Amino acid sequence: MTEIFLVGATGSLGSRIAAGLLREKARVRALVRPQSSGSEQVRALVGQGLDIVEGTLADPTEQLAQAMAGAEVVVSAVQGDADVIVQGQANLLRAAEKAGVPRLIPSDFAIDLFRLDDGDNVFLDHRRAAHEAFAGTHVAVTSVLNGAFVEVMTAPFLEIVDWEAGTFGYWGDGEQPCDFTTIADTAAYTVAVALDPGSAGRPIRVAGDVLSMKEFHAALERGTGRRLRLHRHGSVDDLAAEIERRRATASHPAQYVALQYTWGMVSGKGKLDPLDNDRYPAVRPVSVTEFARRIAF
Ligand SMILES: NC(=O)c1ccc[n+]([C@@H]2O[C@H](COP(=O)([O-])OP(=O)(O)OC[C@H]3O[C@@H](n4cnc5c(N)ncnc54)[C@H](OP(=O)(O)O)[C@@H]3O)[C@@H](O)[C@H]2O)c1
Structure with a gap:
């Protein structure tokens, strides 16, 4: 059974990724912020088998590493400014290194941000900055790009x-x-990518x-x-x-x-070109x- 550590499980995309992974019988542990852990949505996902651990991306790296111990993939579907997307996800990556988690899917989910230049899109600049912060890691980083x-x-x-x-x-x-891709289909592709070790270390481009x-x-x-x-x-x-x-x-x-x-x-x-839908x-x-x-x- 594949073990996944998910961040952003209370979000529009992350909640669908959580439900999709659970349908595929993956074991999913989600990092949920304390203020969000009591929500009806979290209770529903827990009812479907989700394990939760309270915390945030700002927690000490060692604490995050302990929370994700044993996972094969870290999936991030967070949203936020640079403190979350750059510093928070860099902390998540460092925790994955410490915990020996081999793969990470960061919260990219966009047009082809790797073909853009700084200044073209402020939110996608943050995502490229996160990738710069990931440089040199032995964790295989896989972006899911969906338009x-x-x-x-x-x-x-x-x-x-x-x-x-x-x-x-x-x-x-x-x-x-x-x-163009719906949120549900982006989640479905992310689930498939998370369960596909062959996707390690390269962007996966899909479009509905x-x-x-x-x-x-x-x-x-x-x-x-x-x-x-x-x-x-x-x-x-x-x-x-x-x-x-x-x-x-x-x-x-x-x-x-x-x-x-x-x-x-x-x-x-x-x-996005070429598309990996056929995979x-x-x-x-x-x-x-x-x-x-x-x-x-
Ligand atoms: N391609 C597109 O057209 C498109 C459109 C929209 C979004 N997106 C992308 O899809 C991804 C997910 O977006 P979304 O709309 O699903 O976001 P969302 O609904 O706003 O959810 C964001 C999630 O991140 C969590 N989060 C935020 N800061 C955190 C922190 N410091 N520590 C831990 N968790 C934190 C939130 O937790 P709480 O519940 O505690 O707040 C929530 O679960 C993002 O990368 C976004 O840019 C793409």
Whole structure:
């Protein structure tokens, strides 16, 4: 029975990874922050067989190493700023080294962050900085890269779909292929990667669907049966200028980072290529059309 140490089990992605691993009969021990350990969600996962240990990524390395002793893989699905993504995950890696855990899946789950440059996306800069902090380790680090969560791409935060106004706005020429994967399918791929020792030490790139923005628009219309008036905001360079405008006055990166994700997609710079979907044929991801059909917007 594969033993997994999971961090972020109370999150949107991590909770699905926990449930998926337990369905595959893995033994899963999750590091859960004390303030989150009493939640209904944690109780439900414990009912499915999850073991929990209270703590945070800021705990002493030795304590984290003891918590993960015996695990074959550490999976991180945390979210946060540099203190969590860089310092916290570097501490997790050092603990894995001490505990002799051979593999780590860090919390990347994005467009191809390895093809981006510093400054292109503040949150993905943190993830590359974490990889720099991992350098020289004997722990095999495997990134799971999934493009964009479909749930996020259809949320107001991304400023693409306005369900109330019935509009769909895009940047660029609308023809650049982009990678889309639902949260559930990203979790399913992560489970498959965690249980696949052959994935050790290299990025795994997967996508539930590959669509241009114009095709994304058509898929949402087809799936929901709703008409979304198409609107072009401007070119990829116009988008870069808009990001700079917002960055100049922002009090927090959250005020412009959504546009940075969009830029990474519509510029083609963060495109996943080649895809490793065929390595995991048991995962049958849903298309954007199917996703839209299932969700009532
Ligand atoms: N590709 C995409 O479109 C896309 C979109 C969204 C997210 N993502 C990525 O998916 C990953 C997971 O995101 P999510 O949306 O599932 O995040 P989330 O729902 O916010 O969950 C974050 C998890 O991290 C835990 N956590 C935070 N700080 C911690 C610490 N110091 N020590 C231990 N645990 C800590 C949280 O615990 P508590 O419950 O105690 O707070 C929670 O379980 C991230 O890498 C994120 O960037 C990708």
